[in-house]
Amino acid sequence: MKLNKLGNTGLEVSRLGLGGIPFQYISHKESNEIIQAAHARGVNLFYTSRMYRDSENKIGLAVKDFRDKVVLGTSTHKRKKVDGRRDIEQSLRNFGADFIDIYSLHNVLTLKVLREIMSPGGAYQELEEMRNAGYIRHVGISAHQPETILKALEIAAFDVVEFPLNFVDREATAGLLEEVRSLGVGFVSIKPMVFGYAASASLALRYVFGAGPDATVVGTYNTDELDENLAVEAAGGDAAGEEIVDVIAASERGCYKVFCRRCETCVPCPKGIDIKKALRLYEYFDRYHSWEWAREQYAALSPRLSACDNCGLCERECSYHIPIKRQFSLARVDLLPRRSPRRLIQKKIIGS
Ligand code: SF4
Ligand code: SF4
Numbered sequence: 211m212k213l214n215k216l217g218n219t220g221l222e223v224s225r226l227g228l229g230g231i232p233f234q235y236i237s238h239k240e241s242n243e244i245i246q247a248a249h250a251r252g253v254n255l256f257y258t259s260r261m262y263r264d265s266e267n268k269i270g271l272a273v274k275d276f277r278d279k280v281v282l283g284t285s286t287h288k289r290k291k292v293d294g295r296r297d298i299e300q301s302l303r304n305f306g307a308d309f310i311d312i313y314s315l316h317n318v319l320t321l322k323v324l325r326e327i328m329s330p331g332g333a334y335q336e337l338e339e340m341r342n343a344g345y346i347r348h349v350g351i352s353a354h355q356p357e358t359i360l361k362a363l364e365i366a367a368f369d370v371v372e373f374p375l376n377f378v379d380r381e382a383t384a385g386l387l388e389e390v391r392s393l394g395v396g397f398v399s400i401k402p403m404v405f406g407y408a409a410s411a412s413l414a415l416r417y418v419f420g421a422g423p424d425a426t427v428v429g430t431y432n433t434d435e436l437d438e439n440l441a442v443e444a445a446g447g448d449a450a451g452e453e454i455v456d457v458i459a460a461s462e463r464g465c466y467k468v469f470c471r472r473c474e475t476c477v478p479c480p481k482g483i484d485i486k487k488a489l490r491l492y493e494y495f496d497r498y499h500s501w502e503w504a505r506e507q508y509a510a511l512s513p514r515l516s517a518c519d520n521c522g523l524c525e526r527e528c529s530y531h532i533p534i535k536r537q538f539s540l541a542r543v544d545l546l547p548r549r550s551p552r553r554l555i556q557k558k559i560i561g562s
Pocket of ligand 1: 478479480481482483485517518519520521522523524525534535
C-alpha cells in the first residue's frame with residue numbers, strides 16, 4: 211500500500227482509505243471484518259461523518275486495538291459553534307478516542323454557507339478551539355465546488371480538504387489539486403465512484419489514483435469490494451488519469467448524466483422546490499438503496515415534487531444537462547412510502 215504525506219499535517223496516509231457511508235447499513239460484525247481486513251492490508255485512513263449514523267461507533271470499535279496506527283477523520287454538518295461542539299464531543303464518545311486526527315466541516319455547498327460557518331459564532335471557531343485544546347489534530351472542509359474550497363483556504367487555516375475528484379467532474383476541477391497542494395493543504399478525494407454512477411468501479415478508482423490526490427476514500431460494503439479496490443491500488447493506478455477517460459466514457463452508457471453536482475445554477479425554482487435536495491434524495495434511494503432514510507427525508511421536503519409543473523426552467527439552466535424532469539417523475543413515485551422497494555433489491559449496491 212502506497213503511503214502519501216497528507217499536506218503539511220505530518221500524517222502519512224494510505225492512498226486508499228475507507229469511507230464510512232456503508233457502515234451505517236451493515237452490522238457491527240460486517241464492519242469489523244472489513245475494517246480489520248483493510249488495516250491488515252495497509253489501509254490506515256478511516257473517514258466518516260456524524261451524519262452517517264452509527265458509523266463512528268463501528269469504526270471506533272473495530273480499530274480500538276490499533277488506534278495509534280490509524281488516522282481517524284469525521285465531520286459535522288452543523289454550522290453554528292455550539293452545535294459543532296456537541297458534534298465533536300459526540301464523535302469523541304462514539305470513536306472512544308481521546309482525540310480525532312481530522313475533523314471537518316461537512317458538505318459546505320456554497321459561499322453563503324461558508325460565510326455562515328466562518329462568522330463569529332460559526333462552527334469553524336469551535337473546531338479551531340478544539341484543535342488548540344488537542345481534541346482535534348487537524349481541521350478539514352468538504353465541498354463540491356472548487357471556488358468554495360479556494361475561498362475557504364484563502365480565509366482560514368484548513369489543514370485538509372475533501373473534494374470529489376472523479377472523472378465526471380474532471381473539467382470543472384482541473385487545476386484544483388495543484389492549487390491546494392501548493393498551499394501545503396492535504397487533499398482527500400471523496401466519491402470516486404461518483405455516487406455509485408460509475409459503471410466500472412475499478413476504472414473509476416483507477417482514474418482517481420492517476421489524478422494523484424494524497425488519499426481517496428471509498429465506501430465498501432463487503433470484503434469482496436475491498437479486495438477489488440485493493441487490487442486496483444496494488445496494480446499501481448499511476449497511469450495518467452486522462453489516458454483512461456475514453457475507456458471509462460465507453461463503459462458508462464451515459465448513466466452519470468443524471469448525477470447532480472450540487473452547483474445550484476438551476477435555482478430558484480418558481481415553485482420553491484429544493485431541486486438539488488430532491489435529486490440527492492433520489493440518488494440515495496436509487497444508488498445507495500437508503501430507501502427508508504430517503505423516504506423519511508422526502509416526507510419532510512416542502513414543497514414536494516407534486517408541486518412541479520414541468521415548466522422546464524431548471525433543465526434549461528442546469529450546467530450539466532441533467533434530465534431533471536425525468537428524474538423527478540421517477541422520484542415522485544419511488545419516494546412515496548406506499549411503494550415497495552423490493553423491485554430494487556437485486557440491484558448491485560455500489561460504493562461511494
Ligand atoms: S420543472 Fe419543476 S422543478 Fe424544474 S423549475 Fe419547473 S417547477 Fe421547478
Ligand atoms: S440540477 Fe444541475 S444545475 Fe441544479 S444543482 Fe444539480 S447539477 Fe447543478
